[in-house]
Amino acid sequence: MENKNKKSFLERMGESQVWKSIIRSGVPRSRRQRMQAILGSVFLHLHPARIPKHAVKIGYTWCMGGLSFFLFIVLTITGLLLMFYYRPTVEYAYTDIIDMAEQVPLGIMRELHRWGAHAMVLTVWLHMLRVFMTGSYKPPREFNWGVGVLLMTLTMFLSFTGYLLPWDQLAIWAITVGTNMARAHPFIGHEGPGASLLAIGDINLVHAGSDVRFALLGGRFVGEASLLRFYVLHCIGVPFITMILMAVHFWRIRKDGGISGPL
């Protein structure tokens, strides 16, 4: 009453030096400021400032690409916390997993990580299905669809490499079943067609101790070295490639004209 021009706390905060230094455009109220809010933020300007109306409809986007990215971040954070407690050795791995549930405060990090990983496989599949169902892979987005297929493969490979780490019966036998396939890889698996052709005289170059399965497992069976290799692949190797491809994927969405839609 006393002063009609009295500004609210939020408004005053929006005009403070600290706020303005972080969010360059002030509190986004006007149309101009709202566009500035997107363009002026390194994270938000992944988006254009304006998008077609159908692009905000859940019925069209399903939100699954965004949720896959969100799950990747959730999995990175929970995975990082798990790395504090987990030692990838045959001696400690299993007991460390038990400790995570029983000794660590807020002991649902492993649950968040495991169920998040399963959920991410699903959200990526659903994202792929949505893109197919709306025909969004068609030109000019054909390259980005290809990048997406690679990302989907990497998602499953990330989940697969993580499957071994608890070092329980479920883990080693699922990985044994999975990696036994590599044994039969043409030419570079020792039980694959053509492997026996790679020989000098009587000496086979590709045998159980030198084939692609050996390279993957670091041994002839799933053991100590496999655990370390899968750990490194799971925590650094595959996420590294995934992040690069994600950058390409997001960048290409913008370059290919943003979200697909009818002309």
Add this chain to the structure above:
Amino acid sequence: MLQTIKDIIDILSAPTVSFTFLTVAFPFVFPPTDWFEKIHRKFGIWRLWTKPGFYGGMFAITFFFVVGYFDPNFHVTLTKADNFPIILMIYSMFITIWWSMYQAYLNDERLENGLKPNEYNDPDDKVLVWPDLVYIEFIALILFMVFLIVWSILVAAPLEEPANPAATPNPSKAPWYFLGLQEMLVYFDPWIAGIVFPMFIIIGMMAIPYMDINKKGDGYYSFKERRIGMFIFMYGWLVLWLFLIVIGTFFRGPNWNFFGPFEYWDAHKVVPLNNVNLSEYIWVKTLGTGLPANILIREGIGFLVLVAYMGILPILLAKSWLKNYFQEIGPVRYTFIMLFGLSMLALPIKMYMRWLFNLKYIIAIPEWFFNI
């Protein structure tokens, strides 16, 4: 009464029956040609993609799981913590595919009447990302996180006994998203089911936009404009990938034998293994002689079959039934479509040859690990 229903479901879910049913029904559900479309309309199959179809489908899935939950045998498989994602998968795939087809049929009707698809808006009439999109993303993110936290609190992550390389569990299963590949191992050797086919799936999927040159249906739901492409993709996705995952999870027990969902997983179930190679059919059973010592002569017929299927069949098709199509897309695209398409089709073909003739391998050269 309930037991009878369970017995019937057990019989129907055998891969021979359920896979055949899905394969035969598939073109009527996703009709690729006018003839299938006519039957699709005539027998009211299109109602699956209407609201009653949605309720019916949801009821059928839920009924199956509820009955399964109270069944002592299915309860064991169904309540494994790691199988919960598959239940989510079944629901989410049904809901999303139903939604896409429901929208597609609405759009097809609009397009037939000369209207623009539902998704169409005036290009100048845009919305601002702040606040219209960022808020949706924010809400979606919060809701999903709540879902994930509740899931994590309610269901403990599975942990079995410590790894023991000396004790092989029976059955040993790969992670659930690879169970379709493991199911293929029943019909193909590891070098095909585990290496060649997965590579073909990845490369073939990446090649989809280059093989499908139909420009229509870009950026909106539609079915009629791209029905052949949809039909092929949906068959691969639903039947050859997702359905095989369901079989591998719920219907494969000890020794990878088939068990109906309500059947007890008896590790001593005896299934006769009387599979015969094509070369044995020819030399031993038909000609009454022994197998020739020379490998290439022994497997000659098998190689001929392979060359005929992958090499000559596409050429014949290009000259007859697919003549116009071949001229439209050119030889390079045609070659790749045939390579991936015939490889995909090889899976059901091999399945039926196994079920009908107990055929083990078309080409069997275990000396070189070369079995097809």
